[in-house]
Amino acid sequence: MNAAVISVMAVWTILMVSTAASTWWFSQPMFTPVASTLAVMLIAAVKVTLVMSHFMELRSAPRAWQLAGATWVIVAASAVIVIYLL
Amino acid sequence: MDEQTKILYQKISIYCGPIFVTTFVFFWAWLGHNLPPPHPDWPAQMFTDRYVNNLAEIRLGFLVCLVTICLYLPWTGYVTSRMMRIETGHYPVLSYLQLMGGALTVMVVSISMWCWVVAAQRPERAPEITQMLTDAGWLMNDTVYMCTTLQMFAMALCFLADKKGRTPVMPNWACYVTIFCGATFFPASLTAVLRSGPFAYDGLIGFWIPYPAWLIWMFIASYYLLGDLKRRAGEVEEKVVAVPASS
Amino acid sequence: MSADIEFVPTPMAPRVSRRLPGVEGVWVFVFADMAVFALMFGCFMWDRHLQPESFEVSRRALDLTMGGVNTLILLTSSMLVVLAIDALKYAENALAPVFLGLATLCGLAFIVNKAFEYREKFEAGIGLQTNDFFMYYFIMTGMHLGHVVVGTVILAALALKARSSRAGGSIVAYEGGATYWHMVDLLWVCLFPLLYLVR
Numbered sequence: 039m040n041a042a043v044i045s046v047m048a049v050w051t052i053l054m055v056s057t058a059a060s061t062w063w064f065s066q067p068m069f070t071p072v073a074s075t076l077a078v079m080l081i082a083a084v085k086v087t088l089v090m091s092h093f094m095e096l097r098s099a100p101r102a103w104q105l106a107g108a109t110w111v112i113v114a115a116s117a118v119i120v121i122y123l124l
Numbered sequence: 125m126d127e128q129t130k131i132l133y134q135k136i137s138i139y140c141g142p143i144f145v146t147t148f149v150f151f152w153a154w155l156g157h158n159l160p161p162p163h164p165d166w167p168a169q170m171f172t173d174r175y176v177n178n179l180a181e182i183r184l185g186f187l188v189c190l191v192t193i194c195l196y197l198p199w200t201g202y203v204t205s206r207m208m209r210i211e212t213g214h215y216p217v218l219s220y221l222q223l224m225g226g227a228l229t230v231m232v233v234s235i236s237m238w239c240w241v242v243a244a245q246r247p248e249r250a251p252e253i254t255q256m257l258t259d260a261g262w263l264m265n266d267t268v269y270m271c272t273t274l275q276m277f278a279m280a281l282c283f284l285a286d287k288k289g290r291t292p293v294m295p296n297w298a299c300y301v302t303i304f305c306g307a308t309f310f311p312a313s314l315t316a317v318l319r320s321g322p323f324a325y326d327g328l329i330g331f332w333i334p335y336p337a338w339l340i341w342m343f344i345a346s347y348y349l350l351g352d353l354k355r356r357a358g359e360v361e362e363k364v365v366a367v368p369a370s371s
Numbered sequence: 372m373s374a375d376i377e378f379v380p381t382p383m384a385p386r387v388s389r390r391l392p393g394v395e396g397v398w399v400f401v402f403a404d405m406a407v408f409a410l411m412f413g414c415f416m417w418d419r420h421l422q423p424e425s426f427e428v429s430r431r432a433l434d435l436t437m438g439g440v441n442t443l444i445l446l447t448s449s450m451l452v453v454l455a456i457d458a459l460k461y462a463e464n465a466l467a468p469v470f471l472g473l474a475t476l477c478g479l480a481f482i483v484n485k486a487f488e489y490r491e492k493f494e495a496g497i498g499l500q501t502n503d504f505f506m507y508y509f510i511m512t513g514m515h516l517g518h519v520v521v522g523t524v525i526l527a528a529l530a531l532k533a534r535s536s537r538a539g540g541s542i543v544a545y546e547g548g549a550t551y552w553h554m555v556d557l558l559w560v561c562l563f564p565l566l567y568l569v570r
Contacts, residue, residue: 040457040461042457043454043457046450046453046454046457047450049450050446050447050450053446053450054443054446054447057439057442057443057446057560058439058443060439060564060568061435061436061438061439061442061563061567061568062435062439064568065435065568065570071570074568074570075568075569075570078564078568078569079564079569081564082560082561082563082564082565085560086557086560086561089449089553089556089557089560090553090557092453093449093450093452093453093553093556094392094549094550094553094554094557095392098389098390099389099390099391099392100389100390100391101389103391103398106402110402110405110406110409113409114409114412114561117409117412117413117416118412118413118416118565118569121413121416121417121419121420122416122419122420122569124420
């Protein structure tokens, strides 16, 4: 296994574990709705960033495309969170 | 027909595209009171009021646009012949698909405006009938889009495979924008079911994305078609000058 | 100065400086598509803000496990696609069709899972016009499912291409398909918490 494969497997493990945590742990009633929603949305934003940088290979892409990806994550996540907190 | 005349007619055909878009925005959207569109959940009387209060403008808008929509035809004709230069041989299937798609697009958009012209002809009738004619016009556009989508897909696929010229007719990104704009029509089918919210015929996904996407695509495509024509016209001139010199 | 750079040991992979995978057009398409979905996320959250009780009650009718498992399926398929591209880049061509085939199976599994989920809803008498929450649920997941179907067909085609004698040559087609599939994955990573978990 080369270094690239190891890093892909590491990212995939993080994605799987965080999905499981969002789905089956943060949805428990012991968390307040606001805490659970914010945690789940922030985890989703991190997951999207990981997919963009490591799967879509944006981390080695030209700066303009990285900026487009970052803009999408920030705008989408902040819109969702701001409307949620209104 | 000499080369200069041919080039002139080709250029006029391409310019018909953006001219159509401009007239569409002015007569269809602005004079026709389609900006913003009527709300599908209005009571019937409000549809009648919309016609009665703006009767001259709506009549003029759609009657003029029913004429200028046909500027889409020469544009489609030019695109077809340009595609055939790429898709050479006896089976130019993409070119034909684009030709049929473009021709039928004119009919779809015309029938939709024809419904509204009928509605405006006798606005004192029962409001439910005016409401139905308005709905029918919108649903014609919003559910019978596939001819246009196929026209756009065929054009994009052909220009993506263009290996003939030193410079392709349209750059790679513009071909994918064409595919995207064609695909934005698909959610418009929901206008047949939902009468309020973003998927209704006055909504964000039902109106504000697909209609501008179609018009913006036409500007982008016309821009690159004109550039391509300019390059070809230059090559023709070179040949015309070069032939007598060599003989 | 330049002498320093010459002595830097090159890593195992020949690193091309700042390169976008595939052709530019696929990326333009992907970002345009993602922008439309982002607009729908905003519309959904806004309508949820206007009628929070109805949305929360309806959300509880969704099956968290099915949605969560579908997320895991898509993430795994994306990882397999990365491995396939990697195999093609390092000339381990025999592995690429295997990874792409497995990713295709993941796509099919997602579709089957979604079909069961929809059937469950329809049998419970829930449909597109039940309320605004289910309107968004069916339309957003339905549009995403359309993307999954297209993506699965692309993956299957690429798996066949990777098996054929024409597997070599340009990697651009594979990278374009991969980028599209990662976008499908990414959109579900957003849609799942938005519909199933926001409370």
